[in-house]
Amino acid sequence: MSWIFSSLLLLGLWTLMVEGARREEALDVLEGRDVTLECHFSNPRLLSGVLYWMRHRNGEVDNVAFGDQALDANYRINFVESESRYDLTINRATYDRDNGMFECRSVKEGSGSVLHNTVVNLTVLIPPGSPHITPQKPKAVEGKPIELTCSSSGGSPDPQIIWYRQGSDEKLRSVLKPGGGRDEATTSVLTISPTKEDHGNEYRCVVSNRALAEGERMETSVTLDVDYYPRITIGPANPMRVERGEPATLTCEVDAKPPVKNVRWTRGKKFIDTRQTLFIEQATEEQAGRYICQADNSLGILREREVTLDVLYGPIVTVPASKDLEEGQNLVVTCNVTANPSPRTIEWYKVDDESFRQSGDILRINSVTATNQGNYVCRAVNFLAPTNQEGSDRVGNATVAVRIRHAPGKTFIKLSTPVAVLDEAVVLTCGSNPPGWPTPRYEWRRHDSETPLLVGPNYTIPKAAYADEGTYTCTPSNRLGKGTTASMPLKVYQAPSILESLPETSVESIGATDVSLTCRAQGKPEPKVRWVKDGNEILPADGLYDVAVQQSALGSNGVYTVQSKLMFQGSKRKNSNQMMARDRGIYECLFSNEVREVGTPLFLRVKHAPITVHKNNKVAFDVGENAVLVCLMQSFPNPSFQWFRGNNLIHRNDPRFATNETALQEDVYASQLYISDVTDEDYGDYTCKGENTIGEHTTTLKLQPKGPPEPPVEIQLVSIGTNSIEVKWEEGFNGGIERTKFIAQIESELGSQQEYDCQYQNPCVIRNLEEQTAYRIKVRANNIKGMSDFSAPLQVNTGVEAASIPEPEQVYFEILNRVVSFRVRSTNLLLVGQIKKKPQGTSEWEVISSEYPLSGKEYEEIAIDEKYPEEIQVRLCAVGMEMLCGPYIEAQKVDVLPARAYKSSGLQYWVGIIIGGIMALALIALILLCCCRRRKGSKLKKKAGEMEVAHRGVSSQAPPPPYYTVGRDNKAMDGSLQNGIEDVSKPSIYNSQQPFTYGQMPPSQQNNGIGYMDNSYSNSNNGGSVNSQDSLWQVKNGGVNPGNYDTNTTQPPQMTPGSDPRYPYDPMLHGGYGISGYGDYSHYPPSSPHQTPVPHQMQMAPHQQPLMGKDDNGYYPGVPQQNGYMANGDAYASVQKNRKRMDHVDGYDVSGMPDPYMDHQMDPNMAMHDNMQPQQDNKPQISFDESLESGYSTPNSRNRRIIREIIV
The missing domain is CATH 2.60.40.10 (Immunoglobulins)
Known part of the structure; x- marks a missing residue:
């Protein structure tokens, strides 16, 4: 039952919602158009109620339709029950009738309850009226608000009104007041707080509503007129900096509305002027300061600005005029400086003493001496930077005379x-x-x-x-x-004075012979004379002149008279002495000595027939142009001219021809032939004839049409750069066109070509070339008519930078062979060597070889003639440019040139290979040697270990062997010490004495002395110290009866190591000194229980005793023992030794060093005993490093260093 109840409840709620439903919408319609107001029912059951339309307008409500019946003729009901639609159509809508709210209702009969309600807000659209702004001409004052009102009426709906500022799309904030209908105006109020920037601004009012089409709007605008307070611009800069004495101008520009009539300048509350520009003619320090400009335009606010006039001036320095002191007093002088700005530096310096400088405004010298006397200048510097001008330093100084009372020096x-x-x-x-x-x-x-x-x-x-x-x-x-x-x-000298001068002018005839000019002067010292023509010195070597000079002494005061004669004769003259036309010119005879130079001039003119001096015999003009042919001739006296066409004389009265003559400089005369309106018949040769009293001369000029130029000729080098070449040429005939261009073709030695456009330049600089490279240069001409052929080529090399020229190295002068040798670093430059010398006894340098070509080898050698020069210097220069050189390097003088290794690079290569091979072989041999020695060392250590085990249980010990000294116990008195290093019996510290021919010790007395040092085997070098007990052992050992020795001549038997049963001590194992545990009593090692008899084959005569190396067990086989030795039975006697220098033996007399003489001096008879068994050694052992370390050497694991112990 519960679900039935729930369903009924939901149905009831739905019914209530439907009955009370209300819909609302808005609708626009243009006035005069039809419009349909829709009323739709979602539930058909609602149609069963009473349907009607109502209209709400201006507070009044009217029924406009009931059911399907419209109550107005302009209204019509469209009721479609099947579509649940109840619509109202309005024909030709009007604002007064239809603008309002329409309501569609469905009312339930009997109860009156509203079942459905639809509301339509109908707006009848009417465009707004034109906007209007008040005030129309707004006038505002800066800072005081002003309102602008924009209004519009007659529109429906009420329009939107928006304000804009000119140039901006940003909407301005304003207050909108809607009108509520077309009968009332809609307004928008814009409030402006005006500033100067608002003056002249345009404000727009834009009006729009829904009646206007999209994008359509109505607008109007006004321009705001603002009165603003004065704005003052002061200048031209602030601060205004001006140098003292210069004019200063201060400006006060005022921007105000209304404008100001004048301004007010004040300084220090004092009125100055009313003009906007304040002019100061000459600024002074007193006029510097703050200037105020005031302006008022009657708006109630007085504005003012200030500018600072900064008058700049350089330092004004004052010091005392002088300062007198006694020697030893202290000098203190203060330098007072005033300047604007402050000086950057103040310093003192001493006149005529560049080394003296002091910074600061106080000059201070303690304990003055006479050398401090002088004029001291205080110098101050500041920097003036006037406005709108470049800054510069100003310097002021003053001088104080410091005078120290002292005697003159x-x-x-x-x-x-x-x-x-x-x-x-x-x-x-x-x-x-x-x-x-x-x-x-x-x-x-x-x-x-x-x-x-x-x-x-x-x-x-x-x-x-x-x-x-x-x-x-x-x-x-x-x-x-x-x-x-x-x-x-x-010495009083006399300036040259002319005694015989040249005439001012002279006239000679061409062909005249034996013409000469003579001048004479005197002076002290003797004047030198030279001749010049047209400013160029005359050299007799040119073959045109000869000069003769005669001088004579005048009195005993050293005054000389010199006479010179210039003769017009030489190999280049006709018959060696005839005058030529080219002799014309200004000649001057000049005398000079140490005083001055004086001269006497002469103008020489030569009579000769006319000579042609113009260059081109061609002229070019096109048909119809006026042609001019110019004939230039040099002549003295002046010539007369005639023109011919073929053989026909051209008369001056011919209307198409005219002539004119003009005198130019240097006896050159010009005659022009004018031809008007040139025709083809006028082209051809014309003859110009010049004639004077000496003779006549003719030349031919050719008239032709304009055409391409002729090739340039005679290309010449002007200058050479590292990357450029300047050339010039003689221009060919230009073809009748004045402006001719030139193009240079450059071909390098590698074959590359390029063209360089010289334009109209002659000479022409050709750039972007390679350094020190050979080029072939050709030039051709070009004009509008065409191009000429190339000229003949010019061969030239570019230069090189002097800084890139290397210096010669290892410069030597070999005195014996007179050869200069030097090394040249590898370079791509083409160089020559230049050598100069200074002969002995002179200070003048003399160039020996200016262009010695280098062979290209690493070392250059140049032979010279000088045997004993004072100095020799060498430098390298670029080929073809003697002055483009590196620095001179002085040669080191040697008797013989030092050896230079491997001058050939190929030899260096092979030497490197050979040395490398030798080093490789040496390395391999060293490795093999180390391996062999390591193998032997391991054997020795193994055997030593076995011997050490055997020694441990032995306690009995025989007395030590006797100590045999080589001289006095006091080593300072033993002369053998000085010769110890030469002792032939000491090839190694492990060797014992060589045998002697004294009596043989009985076998019972013989000890194993193998390896003993000659003088001592204790820690004392070469025989012990004063505290050493070596001598005691020597005496004790001497207790043996000398009578027991065999006195026959039989040689004592030789013993091998360890043959002495009483004392088997081996210093080889101890390192020749006391070991750890023994100290200086290493003479008491445990005795060996095992002795090996000496084979008979090992016995040798004394003269057969060799120096041998160690055997495989580290012993020295066959070395004679010292056991029975006493010199003549005296245990203290000196041992007689052969003296031999052993300086060359490496490590001689040094502990642990091998004997280089032992290994290679083995007796050949010992070879048969190589298979002998080594003697067993039961002596105490020590480690390898300990065994080799002593007072003589460092441990074997480090580098050896030899130490000598000297006992005084």
């Missing part, structure tokens, strides 16, 4: 001129250093007179004469003492 004399000249004034000035203070009194004398000539610093000779020659002395003095006496020899 070393005196000197100076001449006012380099030399004293006859009849001219000369002044001798005397001074001293230090100068002396108070001011010294200067006394002048001549060497040949005791009478003073003058007192004063200057001795003036107003008009020097030969009688004034001599030696002058000057001695300064003051109350503190005298200075030294200085002397100066005075």
Whole structure:
């Protein structure tokens, strides 16, 4: 039953919701258009109620339809029950009738309850009226708010009104007041707080509603007129910097509305001017400061700005005029400086002493001396940077004369001129250093007179004469003492004076013979003479002139008279002495000596027939142009001209021809032939004839149409650069066209070609070339008519930078062979060697070889003639450019050139291979040797270990063997110590003495002395110290009865190591000194219980005892023992040894070093005993490192160092 109840409850709720449903919507319609208001029912049951439409407008409610009946003729009901639709259609909607709310209802009959309700808000759309802004011409004052109102009426719905500022799409905030209908205006109020920037701004009011099409809107605008307070711009800069004494201009520009009539300038609350521009003619420090400009435009606020005038000036320096001190006092001078801006630096310096400098405004010198006297300058510098000008330094200085009271020092004399000249004034000035203070009194004398000539610093000779020659002395003095006496020899010279001058002009005829010019002058010293023509010196070697000079002494004053004669003769003249037209010119004879140079000029003219001097015999003009043919001839006297066409004389009265003559410089005359309106018949040859009283001359000029230019000729080199070449050429005929271009073709030595456009330039600089490269250069001409052929080529090489030229290295001069040798680093440059020498006894350098070609080898050798030059220098230069060189390098003088390894690179290569091979072989041999020695060492250690085991249980010990010294116990008195290193019996520290011919010790007395050192086997070098017990053991061992020795001549039997049963001590195992556990008592090692008899074959005569190396067990086989030795029965006797230098033996007398003489001096008779069994060794063992370490050497694991113990 529960589900039935739930279903009924849901149905009831649904019914209630349907009956009370209300829908609401909005709808727009343009006025005059039809519109349908829809009323749809979702539940058909609702149609059973009463249906009607109502209209709500202006607070009134009217029924406009009931059921299916419309109550207005313009309304129509569209009731479709099957579609549950009850619509109201309005025909030609009007605002007054239809603008409002329409409601569709379904009411239940009998109860009146609303079953359905649909509300349609119908808006009849009407476009808004045109917007209007008030005020139309808004006037505002800066800072005071103003309202702009935009209104629009007659629109439906109420329009939207939006404000914009000109140039911006941003909406401005405003207050909108809707009208509520078309009969009331909708307004929008924009409030503006105006500023200066708002002046002239345009404000737009935009109006729109839904009646307007999309994007359509209505707008209007107004322009805001704002009065604003003054804005002052002061300048031209702030601060305004101007240099003192310069004009200054301050400006006060005012922007205001309404504009100001004038401004007010004040300074220090004092009125100055009312003009906007304040002009100061000359700025002074007093005029610097703050200037204020005020402006008022009657809006109630006074504005003002200030500008600072900064007057700049350089340092004004003041110091005391002088400062007098005694020697030893301290000098302190303050430098007062005023400047704007402040000086960057203040420093002191001393006049005529560049080494003296002090920074700061105080000059301080402690304990002054005479050398400190002088003029000291305080120098201050600041930097002035006036407005709108470049800055610059200003310097101010002042000088203080520091005067130290002292006597004058070393005196000197100076001449006012380099030399004293006859009849001219000369002044001798005397001074001293230090100068002396108070001011010294200067006394002048001549060497040949005791009478003073003058007192004063200057001795003036107003008009020097030969009688004034001599030696002058000057001695300064003051109350503190005298200075030294200085002397100066005075020589009076005479400037060259012309005794015989050349005439101003001279006229000669061509072909004249034996013409000469003569001039004469005198002077002291002897004048030198030279001739010049048109500014160029005449050289007789040119083959056109000859010069003869004669000189003679005049009196005994050294005055000479010199006469020179210029003769017009030479190998290049006709008949060697005839005058030529080219002799015309200005000649000058010049005399010079140490005083000056003087000369006498002459203008020489040569009479000759006319000579053609123009270059081209062609002219080109096109048909219809006016042609001009120019004929240039040099002639003296002046010529007359005639023109011919073929053989026909051209008359001056011909209307198409005209002539004109003009005199030019240097006797050159020009004649022009004018041809008007050229025709084809006018082309051809024209003859120009010049004639004077000497003769006549003709030349032919060809008139032709304009065409391509002719090739250039005579290309010449102007200059060479590292990457450029400048060339010039003689231009060919230009084809009648004035502007001719030139193109250079450049071909390198590698075959590459390029063209360079010289344009109209002649000379032409060709750039972008390779350094020190050979080029072939050809030039051709080009104009609008065409191009010429190439000229003949010019061969030239580019240069090289001097910095890239290498210096010669390892420069030697071999005295014996007179050869200069040097090394040249590898370079791509083409170089030559240049050598100069300074012969002995001279200071002048002489170039020996200026262009020595290099062979290309690493070492160059150049033979010279000089055997004993003072100096030799070598440098390298670029080929073809003698002046483009590296620095000179001085040669080292040697008797014989030092050996230079491997001058050939191929030899170096093979030597490297050989050395490498030898080193490889040596390395292999070293490795093999190390392996062998390591194998032997391992055997020795193994056997030593076995011996050590055997020794451990032995306690009995025999007395030590006797100690045999080689001399006195006091080593300082033993002369053998000095010769110890030469002892032939000491090839190794492990060797014992060589056998001697004394009596043989009985076998019972023989000890195993193998390996003993000659003098000692203790820690004492070469025989023990004063504390050593070696001598005691020597005495104890000497207790053996000497009578027991065999006195016959039989040689004692030889013993092998360990043959002494009483004392089997082996220093080889101890390293020749006391070991750990024994110390200096290493003489008491345990005795060996095993002894091996010496085979008879091992017994040798004394003279057969060899020096041997160790055997495989580390022993020295066959070495004689010392056991029975006593010199003549005296255990203290010196051992007699052969003296032999052993300096060459490496490691001689050093513990642990092998004997280099042992291995290779084995007795051949020992070879048969190689199979002998080694003796068993039961001596105590020590480690390898310990066994080799002693006072003589460092451990074997490190590098050996030899140490000598010297006992005094």
